[in-house]
Amino acid sequence: MRVLRAKTRTLYDLLPQPVLDRVLATGTSRGFKDGQIIQQRGDDRQGISVLTSGQIVAGNAGADGSFLVSALLRPGETFGEFTVMAGLPHTHTLWSQGETTITFIKGSLATRLMDEEPAFAHALLTIALLRNHELLEFLDAQRRLTLPIRIAQLLLTSVDSKARADTVECRQEDLAVTLGVSRVATGKALKRLEQDGMVELGYGRIDLPDVQGLIAKVEADDPLFMLPRA
Known part of the structure; x- marks a missing residue:
């Protein structure tokens, strides 16, 4: 895990x-x-x-x-x-x-x-x-943001914020456990991100084909969200 x-x-x-x-x-x-x-x-x-x-x-x-x-x-x-x-x-x-x-x-x-x-x-x-x-x-x-945005924020903590694309080695179950939500809810939220072109689901990994686009999507929902850019 x-x-x-x-x-x-x-x-x-x-x-x-x-x-x-x-x-x-x-x-x-x-x-x-x-x-x-x-x-x-x-x-x-x-x-x-x-x-x-x-x-x-x-x-x-x-x-x-x-x-x-x-x-x-x-x-x-x-x-x-x-x-x-x-x-x-x-x-x-x-x-x-x-x-x-x-x-x-x-x-x-x-x-x-x-x-x-x-x-x-x-x-x-x-x-x-x-x-x-x-x-x-x-x-x-938990109270203010949708689950897809919360998942996106979590994924972004594990990648280079300056990268064009990156990969997070984790299972959907890992995301569900970390966020305290069901595996089913996590799967549905990831599918929404996948439909928007923000993630690509693989075996034991989640690819982020457009890191900057995902950051922009998160910041549009949560203007105070910040990632280190050093």
């Missing part, structure tokens, strides 16, 4: 190397095999974890037993901050995607690090605000 998500800044981007080295040295490293559960929803162990290699998928089981994916974490991202800062339990079950390594920092040690290394506290706040912004944008899109 592939979860599509725009790249955001992480501890690797936000911390000076000496501070990052100290943060990682303070914690305990642990490896996970592909598909191994890292934590369960409701766990109340206090601490901050840093994903140092691999990927982590976050989600929860639905009422019908299906698993609803909420996010994909990449190296340098963190989780568990609110167990330390707010005394709240974990909200999601996490499992590894591929060989994965995390560094766990106990709550008391994480608190001391934030006091002694203001850059660490600032980085955690920045990451929290970036996630909050991402969540608000996701909720806004």
Whole structure:
């Protein structure tokens, strides 16, 4: 399964190397095999974890037993901050995607690090605000935009915004899981984009024959939508 998500800044981007080295040295490293559960929803162990290699998928089981994916974490991202800062339990079950390594920092040690290394506290706040912004944008899109446009936005996060054409390696099921909609609804939305010449559906991939046209289509429905053009 592939979860599509725009790249955001992480501890690797936000911390000076000496501070990052100290943060990682303070914690305990642990490896996970592909598909191994890292934590369960409701766990109340206090601490901050840093994903140092691999990927982590976050989600929860639905009422019908299906698993609803909420996010994909990449190296340098963190989780568990609110167990330390707010005394709240974990909200999601996490499992590894591929060989994965995390560094766990106990709550008391994480608190001391934030006091002694203001850059660490600032980085955690920045990451929290970036996630909050991402969540608000996701909720806004669910309420305001059509499913074809939401799918187009998601596909565009995975391609070069300056390209004339590109390909996203993913299945229709991956899009459905990421957006929390049915496979049938996703298929219908993709067919509409295909009829408009915006996508071409292949086996395990979706071709974008006119990236700039797709960007223009999205921006016409959502003028505030932006992609990095660097």
